[in-house]
Amino acid sequence: MEFNPDNIIYWQWDFVKINATLIYSWAVILLLCISSWLITRNLTSGPGLSRWQNLLESIVSIIQDQIREASQQEPQKYLSFIGTLFLFIVFSNIITIIPGTSAPTASLSTTAALAACVFVAVPVFGIVTRGVKGYLMQYVKPTPFMLPFNIIGELSRTMALAIRLFGNIMSGTLVVAILLSLAPLFFPVIMQVLGLLIGFIQAYVFAILALVYIASATRVHGENNNQDTTGSFKQSI
Amino acid sequence: MDSISIIGMVSIIVSGFTIAIGSMGPAFGEARALAQALSAIAQQPDESGTLTRTLFVGLAMVESTAIYCFVVALILIFANPFWDFVIKQVGG
Numbered sequence: 627m628e629f630n631p632d633n634i635i636y637w638q639w640d641f642v643k644i645n646a647t648l649i650y651s652w653a654v655i656l657l658l659c660i661s662s663w664l665i666t667r668n669l670t671s672g673p674g675l676s677r678w679q680n681l682l683e684s685i686v687s688i689i690q691d692q693i694r695e696a697s698q699q700e701p702q703k704y705l706s707f708i709g710t711l712f713l714f715i716v717f718s719n720i721i722t723i724i725p726g727t728s729a730p731t732a733s734l735s736t737t738a739a740l741a742a743c744v745f746v747a748v749p750v751f752g753i754v755t756r757g758v759k760g761y762l763m764q765y766v767k768p769t770p771f772m773l774p775f776n777i778i779g780e781l782s783r784t785m786a787l788a789i790r791l792f793g794n795i796m797s798g799t800l801v802v803a804i805l806l807s808l809a810p811l812f813f814p815v816i817m818q819v820l821g822l823l824i825g826f827i828q829a830y831v832f833a834i835l836a837l838v839y840i841a842s843a844t845r846v847h848g849e850n851n852n853q854d855t856t857g858s859f860k861q862s863i
Numbered sequence: 864m865d866s867i868s869i870i871g872m873v874s875i876i877v878s879g880f881t882i883a884i885g886s887m888g889p890a891f892g893e894a895r896a897l898a899q900a901l902s903a904i905a906q907q908p909d910e911s912g913t914l915t916r917t918l919f920v921g922l923a924m925v926e927s928t929a930i931y932c933f934v935v936a937l938i939l940i941f942a943n944p945f946w947d948f949v950i951k952q953v954g955g
Contacts, residue, residue: 793927793934831919
């Protein structure tokens with residue numbers, strides 16, 4: 627049984643391999659890039675909006691609203707990074723409903739790469755907003771004694787991001803594969819519908835968690851004095 | 864009993880226990896979180912958007928411990944390093 631798309635190899639020359647993960651990651655990237663290029667080619671602001679422009683505008687404004695609510699900051703700074711992560715993971719997760727394809731996020735290499743992007747983005751956003759000293763000071767924030775725990779927490783939450791996405795998507799694929807050998811007629815369809823839901827929620831969770839990590843690195847203490855409902859949630863993570 | 868069958872037997876039994884015990888704790892935790900969120904939504908229906916979002920993120924984080932157990936069980940069954948080692952020892 628093949629549940630790792632890294633092992634489905636289409637073409638190989640010595641140690642250079644083209645496997646299913648690469649193929650479908652690039653398919654998702656090209657799909658996103660070409661469709662958004664086609665849609666944004668002729669934008670209008672008049673009354674005659676095209677259907678696709680409406681779709682794209684509503685997606686962008688939904689992502690902006692979610693970022694504004696979850697981070698209590700202006701969304702423009704985070705929109706490109708978080709929105710790209712969300713859209714890429716959503717399309718990677720739900721590409722499996724096309725027969726014959728396999729989700730690139732069912733491979734640990736893809737999710738580890740995405741988590742590494744978040745791992746790098748947290749200090750980048752933090753240093754840009756608060757400066758090197760202000761960012762590094764938060765590692766010794768309660769006491770300098772907490773320094774190793776903060777570093778370990780940073781590493782372990784990156785690993786948790788990668789393994790959470792990988793485990794969820796891979797288990798969905800595996801459950802469908804096992805059910806196909808037990809009850810091939812109708813029941814795998816139900817599990818695939820569940821897989822669509824799981825894929826969407828996991829993409830949302832990945833993007834929100836990345837946003838929460840970045841926002842907690844960029845937040846200056848004492849800035850948000852207004853009563854925010856997500857503030858206590860952010861501190862508990 | 865030779866070492867191959869011992870390793871196979873222990874891997875299967877332990878992976879069953881891994882998924883059984885490892886899914887119990889997150890199930891209790893998720894049930895508690897869901898019950899609390901439901902009563903909170905019943906008390907404050909206006910805040911249901913924030914509550915639902917926080918609930919989903921929290922459930923996914925709670926669930927990740929069960930996912931770790933699942934990954935460990937899969938490694939024990941499909942990609943067991945000790946199994947491969949013994950096969951290589953016997954074969955080579």
